[in-house]
Amino acid sequence: MNCTKRYVISIFILIALVCAAAAQEQGYRPLTGKFIKDTQRYGLGELTIINDNSQKDALIVITDLNQKPLMEVFIRSKETFKISGITDGKYNIYFRVGNSWDRDNSKFLEDEVRYKLDRPLEFETEETWDGTSYSIWMIALEEAVPDANQAMEKILVAEEDFPS
Missing domain, CATH: 1.20.5 (Single alpha-helices involved in coiled-coils or other helix-helix interfaces)
Structure with missing residues (x-):
C-alpha cells in the first residue's frame, strides 16, 4: 500500500x-439521580421528585432564597428520585424540562420549558416528646398525585431569570 x-x-x-x-x-x-451540582447535606429533610412526564427529562435546581444554586439533579422521564439529608431552611425549586440534554451548558436543546414553584419549600426538624419530626415533601412535575405539590403552582421562568 x-x-x-x-x-x-x-x-x-x-x-x-x-x-x-x-x-x-x-x-x-444522565441517569436519574445524577447530581450535576451537589452540596453537603447534614439534615433530615426529604424531597421526592416524580417526573411523570412521559416524554421529557428534567433537571431540578434547588436554590437558597438568593437564587444561588445548591443542588442540581437529573431525573429521566417517567422516573422518581428522592433527595435526603436536606438541611433545615427555605429553598426555591426550579425545573428545566425537555429533550436532548446538553451537558456542557446544563440545559436541553429541544422542547425546553423552564419553571419554578410559586413559593419556597420549608424544611424543619423538631424534637418532640416521642422523637424527631422532619419535613418530607413530594413534587410531581406534571400531574398532582395524592399529597404532592400541596396546591403549589408552577410559574414559567425566562432563560435569563433561571439560576445558573
Whole structure:
C-alpha cells in the first residue's frame, strides 16, 4: 500500500470516529439521580421528585432564597428520585424540562420549558416528646398525585431569570 492510500484511509477512519463520538454525545442522558451540582447535606429533610412526564427529562435546581444554586439533579422521564439529608431552611425549586440534554451548558436543546414553584419549600426538624419530626415533601412535575405539590403552582421562568 502506498503512502497516499494509507493517508486517505487514516482520514476516513478519523472522520468515522469523530462522527461516532458526536452521535454518542447527542444521545447522552444522565441517569436519574445524577447530581450535576451537589452540596453537603447534614439534615433530615426529604424531597421526592416524580417526573411523570412521559416524554421529557428534567433537571431540578434547588436554590437558597438568593437564587444561588445548591443542588442540581437529573431525573429521566417517567422516573422518581428522592433527595435526603436536606438541611433545615427555605429553598426555591426550579425545573428545566425537555429533550436532548446538553451537558456542557446544563440545559436541553429541544422542547425546553423552564419553571419554578410559586413559593419556597420549608424544611424543619423538631424534637418532640416521642422523637424527631422532619419535613418530607413530594413534587410531581406534571400531574398532582395524592399529597404532592400541596396546591403549589408552577410559574414559567425566562432563560435569563433561571439560576445558573
